Amino acid sequence: MARLVQFDQTGGPEVLTLRDVEVGDPGAGEVRIRVDAIGLNRAEIMYREGxxxxxxxxxxxxxxxxxxxxxxxxxxxxxxxxGDPVAVVPQFLQTDYGTYGEHVLVPASAVVPRPADIDPVRAAAVWMAYVTAYGPLAESGRVRPGDHVLISAASSSVGLAAVQIVRHIGAIPIATTRGPGKKQRLLDAGAAHVIVTDEEDLPARIKEITGGEGVRLAFDPVAGPGVETLAQGIAPGGFLVVYGALDPRPTPLPNAQSFPALTSSTYTLFEITTDPERLRRAVAFVNAGLSSGAFAPVVDRTFDLADIAEAHRYMAANEQVGKIVVTVGHGATTA
Structure with missing residues (x-):
């Protein structure tokens, strides 16, 4: 028996229940993992809420x-x-597998080796963030050294990973945040510029920073009507990549009569993680960055598995900068 987080109805964090469940042996193509740390993602909040x-x-x-x-x-x-130290990458549906537990079954194809010098807490903070940013920023070849890249909602774990990847490519990361409270932390995290959108005119500041040219690519998890504002700051021939849906309102396609010509697309990391060859390249890219020190996952706060509901409440409050990680008590450390 092992403790596993389950819920029986959609709703707030209070629906999450820690139960003793028989995990069983792995079936064909599966692996059973003793979990030391769990990385939380906003996708799990949305899934819990229906x-x-x-x-x-x-x-x-x-x-x-x-x-x-x-x-x-x-x-x-x-x-x-x-006995192999490993990490789990997002590749499966949560209706089939889940990682919120002491011992879990997952597909072997979603398991990657964990470098010996990466502790469980940091390893749990890597894959959703870095692979999500890797696809549009590195795999696509769209971002070139010297380009300006706009990263919306940059204090998230994906946003901070994007800042690091953009710098690694030799491009210039411009971060956005709604209020001034996170500005200095984003600068400290490597953003070349930070635009506080509640206080500044976003397109005007982009043009000021880029000498009137605009950004090569805007990387946005928010969606909704705000993409039209983002589009005004993209250089002709540039790219708008929407990888989330934090704003539930309809997302308009930027109108060619109002904005410079650009390519608008959606993206999810499953495009990488469900393709074995693309995942192999992503793992090599991210592990090389971790080993060299170019990539350093930012962990905002850790919670114990018994406090999973409180961890979800903390994430919903949007106060964090970086990743929220839940430790399971088998020896995970924050070293």
Whole structure:
């Protein structure tokens, strides 16, 4: 038996319940992991609330990311062995698998080796953030050295990973935040410029920073009508990439009569994680950055698994800068 977080109805954090559940042995193509740390994501809040792009099947578990140690491997699994330190990348539906527990089953294809010098807490903060940013910023080849890149809602774990990846490419990250409280922390995290959108005219500041040219790419998790404002700051021939839906209102397609010609697209990290070759490249890219020190996941705060509802409340408050991680009590550290 192992403690596992489940919920029986959609709703607020209070629906999350910690239960003793029989995990069982891994089936063909599966791995059982002893979980040391869990990375929280806004997708899990939306899933819990019934606002995600697919609905829970009750009783439902949840969670996309974790770091821990392999306990057992199922039939046909190669390249992984009992005792291996690993991390779980988001690749599956939460109706099929979840990572919120002491011991969990996950597909072997979603498990990647964890470098020996990356502790579980930091490892749990890596994959959703860095692979989400990797696709449009590195894999696509759209961002070139010297380009300006606008990163909306940059205090999130994805936003901070994007700042680091943009700098690693040799481009110039421009971060946005709604209020002034996070401005200095974003500058300290590597943003070349920070625009406080509640106080500043976003397109005007972009043009000022870029010498009137605009940004090469805008990387946005918000969506909604605000994309029209973002589009005004994109250089002719540039790119608008929407990777989230924090604003539930309809998202208009920027009108060619009002804005310079640009390419607008949506993106999810599943485009990378469900393609074995693209995932291989992403893992190599991110692990190289972690090893060199170019990438350093930012952990805002940790919670114990018993406090999972409070961890969700903290995330919903939008006060964090970086990743929220839940520790499970098998020896995970914040070193």
């Amino acid at each position: 606002a995600y792009f697919y609905d829970p099947v009750f009783p439902s578990t949840l969670g996309y990311e974790a770091a821990g140690v392999v306990e057992a491997v199922g039939e046909g699994v190669t390249g992984l062995a009992t």
